[in-house]
Amino acid sequence: MGLEDLQHNFLTGTLEEVVKWSRRHSMWPATFGLACCAIEMMSAGAADFDLARFGMEVFRASPRQADLMIVAGRVSQKMAPVLRQVYDQMMEPKWVISMGVCASSGGMFNNYAIVQGVDQIVPVDVYAPGCPPTPETLIHAILTLHEKVRTGEITRRHRDDRREPVEATPAWTPEQPDALHVGTPKRIASIARSVGEPL
């Protein structure tokens, strides 16, 4: 909502809390069930565990309406570009949970067909271990992500002395707050322009 470009002051401080609260309480996941982990993801969404308690009951089929991608299952090399495209189509702010050991590191499938960790393709916020993770593990990961959203900063704080000054390197901006993700096409284009590289 353009909030990331604001300077930090007392008004945006309160607004920031409200925005973080609302983001935390209606984080809609995109459906990205790839293997057996998806069964546990569905189980977490069903009555016994009921993700609606966290405002997450709507698994959106359209990435435009989703805030969170739960990569549930092993990602094959063929699926990797599709996954990246779905991630790129999601609106900012967006988060990724890597559910299960196959998505997190390839798990027991250490072979040429499986991507060894989905964080080679998209930035992952929380990893849920297990093969497959129980619904409790997924909910624990979701609560960890909620905590991350609650404590992260979404406004730019240029005069923040807690952050060490870092020398700018090409294609990497030092003042990005933690809650921002680098890598949307628009931002890559702006970075490339500022560095002077042809796209």
Next chain:
Amino acid sequence: MDDVTPPRQRQNFFGGFKLTLEHLGRPAVTRQYPEEKRPKQPRQHGRHVLNRYEDGMEKCIGCELCAGVCPAKCIYVRGLDNPPDHPHSPGERYGYVYEINFLRCIHCDLCVEACPTEAITESKLMEFSFTNRSDAIYTKEQLLVGDDGRPQHMPWEDWRPGDDLHTSGWMRATAPAGNASFEGEVQWSGELGYGQRAPEAGQSGPPNDAATGNKPLRQTLERHLIPSDMPANQRGVRGIVTRGLEKARRFAPGASRRNHTARDEAYDQAIKDADTEQGPS
């Protein structure tokens, strides 16, 4: 062909609504996870622990059998000769590096089967998640049980009472190959904090749920029971009142802190029970 009588609710249009309305008065099946956990079955596989003997010595002898059998290749072990002046394990060697990558581990329990000294077992904990990859690699210091014989609690883990009571080593002791002549015989050494645990009841005799920690399905799925099997205080209007009071208690001001204290007390009580039940006597 037999004449199959259709279920009553299908006999007319409003029958379906009757079924829906029947379920309206039934208790919700939802497990409120962050507040409570599902009952764990004793053979569930969870986070690993490295056990110690009752005198505090490590059980691991660094033989690397667990690493060899692991299908996901998530265990890394290096053995070293015990220093003669202060040995870590009673054997000749000990594991001086022991790492498990929980972003590879599939909790198949083959390492527990392979371990000749019951050094590595699995607890019941599955409620943990990581925000970076290095947290997921547990070192020996994190896996080894503390001086009280209990697993160490990492900040990203959610331990509750009972998660560490029936570890896999305990259940493995009764003839994993199904040999009935080993049933009821203790075949493993004592553990720090637990002593020598009572044998699991055999599979051929009558089940002893109290000894094995097994929970009857009726207890695990109590909210899915048909109305006639439900406890009396969960039925009908009385059930609505009971659940309302329960909900009011849960969401009352200060309830979260009180529940937390109650949880800690329950945890201490579970440890105390385990000590008196199965401790060295």
